[in-house]
Amino acid sequence: xxxxxxxxxxxxxxxxxxxxxxxxxxxxxxxxxxxxxxxxxxxxxxxxxxxxxxxxxxxxxxxxxxxxxxxxxxxxxxxxxxxxxxxxxxxxxxxxxxxxxxxxxxxxxxxxxxxxxxxxxxxxxxxxxxxxxxxxxxxxxxxxxxxxxxxxxxxxxxxxxxxxxxxxxxxxxxxxxxxxxxxxxxxxxxxxxxxxxxxxxxxxxxxxxxxxxxxxxxxxxxxxxxxxxxxxxxxxxxxxxxxxxxxxxxxxxxxxxxxxxxxxxxxxxxxxxxxxxxxxxxxxxxxxxxxxxxxxxxxxxxxxxxxxxxxxxxxxxxxxxxxxxxxxxxxxxxxxxxxxxxxxxxxxxxxxxxxxxxxxxxxxxxxxxxxxxxxxxxxxxxxxxxxxxxxxxxxxxxxxxxxxxxxxxxxxxxxxxxxxxxxxxxxxxxxxxxxxxxxxxxxxxxxxxxxxxxxxxxxxxxxxxxxxxxxxxxxxxxxxxxxxxxxxxxxxxxxxxxxxxxxxxx
Numbered sequence: 001x002x003x004x005x006x007x008x009x010x011x012x013x014x015x016x017x018x019x020x021x022x023x024x025x026x027x028x029x030x031x032x033x034x035x036x037x038x039x040x041x042x043x044x045x046x047x048x049x050x051x052x053x054x055x056x057x058x059x060x061x062x063x064x065x066x067x068x069x070x071x072x073x074x075x076x077x078x079x080x081x082x083x084x085x086x087x088x089x090x091x092x093x094x095x096x097x098x099x100x101x102x103x104x105x106x107x108x109x110x111x112x113x114x115x116x117x118x119x120x121x122x123x124x125x126x127x128x129x130x131x132x133x134x135x136x137x138x139x140x141x142x143x144x145x146x147x148x149x150x151x152x153x154x155x156x157x158x159x160x161x162x163x164x165x166x167x168x169x170x171x172x173x174x175x176x177x178x179x180x181x182x183x184x185x186x187x188x189x190x191x192x193x194x195x196x197x198x199x200x201x202x203x204x205x206x207x208x209x210x211x212x213x214x215x216x217x218x219x220x221x222x223x224x225x226x227x228x229x230x231x232x233x234x235x236x237x238x239x240x241x242x243x244x245x246x247x248x249x250x251x252x253x254x255x256x257x258x259x260x261x262x263x264x265x266x267x268x269x270x271x272x273x274x275x276x277x278x279x280x281x282x283x284x285x286x287x288x289x290x291x292x293x294x295x296x297x298x299x300x301x302x303x304x305x306x307x308x309x310x311x312x313x314x315x316x317x318x319x320x321x322x323x324x325x326x327x328x329x330x331x332x333x334x335x336x337x338x339x340x341x342x343x344x345x346x347x348x349x350x351x352x353x354x355x356x357x358x359x360x361x362x363x364x365x366x367x368x369x370x371x372x373x374x375x376x377x378x379x380x381x382x383x384x385x386x387x388x389x390x391x392x393x394x395x396x397x398x399x400x401x402x403x404x405x406x407x408x409x410x411x412x413x414x415x416x417x418x419x420x421x422x423x424x425x426x427x428x429x430x431x432x433x434x435x436x437x438x439x440x441x442x443x444x445x446x447x448x449x450x451x452x453x454x455x456x457x458x459x460x461x462x463x464x465x466x467x468x469x470x471x472x473x474x475x476x477x478x479x480x481x482x483x484x485x486x487x488x489x490x491x492x493x494x495x496x497x498x499x500x501x502x503x504x505x506x
Contacts, residue, residue, distance in 0.1 A: 006088055007141050013306055015174045033107065033393060046058075046121055046385055047384060048386065051384055052335075053384060057380070057382060058382055058387040058390065059387070060246050060380050060381060061382025062125060062388065062389070063249055063390065064376050064377045064379075065250045065387065066391045067252050067413050068373035068413055069109075069125060069373045070398070071201065071410060071413070072109070072130070074274055074406060075130065076101060076105045076127075076133055076365060077096075077099075077101035077105065079134055080101050080136075081098055084141040084151070085141060085144055085145060085147070087096075088148065090364060092289050093492035095288075097138075103287055103290075103399045104240060104365045106286075106395050107291075107396065108359050108360055108363040109126060109127035110393065110394075111392065112127075112355070112356040112368050112392075112398075113126050113388050113389075114388070114392030114396075116349070116352045116353070116385065116388050117389035117392065118389060119351075120349045121348075122331075122343065122344065122348075123334060123371050123383060123388055124330055124388055125370070125371050125373070126131050126353065126370055127369075127371055128365050128366045128368055128452070131322075132366055138153070140154055140311055145302045146302060148364070149293070152293060152313050153299050154312055154361075155360060155367045156358060157308065158312040158367070159354060159356075159359075159361055159367065160358060161316055163351070165354075166347065166354050167351075169347075171350050172346055172350060172477075173482060174486055175350075177480035177481075178483065180341050182463070183328050183341050184430050184442070185431060185443075185445040186459060187328060188427055189445050189447070189448070189450070190449060190458075191329075191422070191425040192449060193421075193458070194420060194424075195417060195422070197417055198421065201410040201414045201503050202225075202415075203223075203229070203270075203410075204229055223270050224270070225259070225268070225272070228258055228412065229411040231258060232258075233251075233414075233419075235254060236415045238418065239251060242280075248379055248419060248420075249417045252408065252412050253345045255415070260407065263275060272409065272410050272411075274406045276407055278403060278407055283400055284299075284403060286399040290365055291362070292362065292364070293364035308458065310500060314496050317489060317490070317493045319367055319369055320477040324370055326371070326374070326455070327343055327346070327350075330375050330378055331344070335422065349370075353369060356369055358371075375416065375423075375424065376419075376420045379423055408413065428446075436469075437469045437473050440465060442462070445458050445459065448462070462493065463490055467479050
């Protein structure tokens with residue numbers, strides 16, 4: 001989700017076959033496939049055969065990624081649909097312009113995801129980042145005099161800064177300074193995080209009375225949407241165990257059909273953001289009135305340089321490290337990490353992601369960032385940028401076909417997130433749990449992602465804990481200088497609320 005969202009490349013972690021068995025046989029087949037001779041322009045351009053994939057796998061993976069992310073076309077407009085401090089709405093008009101925000105969200109996501117596939121040749125999709133859009137909607141544009149254009153200007157500013165960090169090599173240098181054990185922990189933590197996201201999106205886990213979370217409705221499966229989720233989850237598990245090609249996609253499609261039938265017959269409701277029914281035409285003409293609704297000068301005029309710097313830093317740090325974790329997780333799931341634990345074409349991946357922040361701000365739909373839901377497509381077999389291009393095309397098509405894609409309820413797509421969370425979780429065995437100096441920071445990284453409901457929080461707390469533990473055992477000098485700087489920045493990040501209140505901008 002962006003929100004987003006990151007491993008060792010041991011042989012037993014090859015995503016398409018992770019579930020039950022015959023690891024040696026599968027790895028032999030994988031090696032054989034990768035040494036096959038590429039055929040066709042697409043194959044040679046995207047290194048499809050070289051990475052152990054096929055065009056069919058790439059298209060399936062792109063489709064699954066899209067269905068796992070399509071909720072953003074509903075959720076982003078809901079978050080950005082309120083008035084700013086002046087009472088104006090994003091996209092213009094006297095009421096929330098949900099259609100325009102949805103169209104802009106799909107357009108920018110489509111363009112940036114296609115760019116990721118074409119430039120970086122990596123199976124990673126981008127869209128408006130959750131968390132980042134909330135900062136803009138509920139904090140930045142609510143400051144006195146701030147408009148939606150000013151809020152999007154903050155996004156453009158932080159995007160420019162991140163692009164400069166990529167061009168200078170600093171962003172990649174920070175990534176490479178992170179110890180392998182923390183990279184593995186980030187991946188495992190993200191696995192738990194996206195599994196929890198799936199459970200929450202489906203409604204199978206929710207806040208309860210007297211407890212932070214509760215299973216189902218007061219501990220019971222008492223609604224049809226929950227039944228559809230349970231059906232989809234066990235269907236996905238069964239298909240994966242039987243090694244059925246397209247298992248995750250089949251689970252989404254069949255569960256959606258079941259949901260449509262259930263809603264049509266019983267009018268049960270309770271599906272959340274999207275209901276499995278089609279009302280009216282499946283095609284609509286998009287309105288792009290949010291495009292260009294940004295101002296770089298406005299924030300400085302209304303808040304001053306210091307306040308803008310603090311706000312941009314807050315947004316930038318979340319954007320910066322969410323992507324790092326997502327990139328590693330997706331690459332690890334696809335067995336694409338090199339011997340040093342680095343994804344292919346890291347610089348290109350980071351550059352496209354950074355440009356996504358600028359594009360999102362200029363498009364008036366908040367920063368676009370890499371989505372950890374891309375791992376669902378990798379779990380379906382995607383290994384190259386071709387899958388990202390297909391996902392991007394689907395996003396572009398959804399500017400016209402949004403009603404059709406909105407038929408897929410969260411309960412049908414959420415099982416994919418839970419299953420991929422399992423795949424990521426398997427890497428926990430690569431952490432040396434006997435060495436407390438690394439095991440404790442790894443554990444803290446893992447637990448704070450789902451329990452803090454933030455990838456950035458998990459990474460930040462983990463970095464701080466790692467620097468602390470190395471100091472405790474007398475090995476502070478072994479911590480890379482960039483890790484110390486980053487840990488220090490995270491300390492500031494976690495104190496951002498009192499800092500902003502002290503500056504009078506909260």
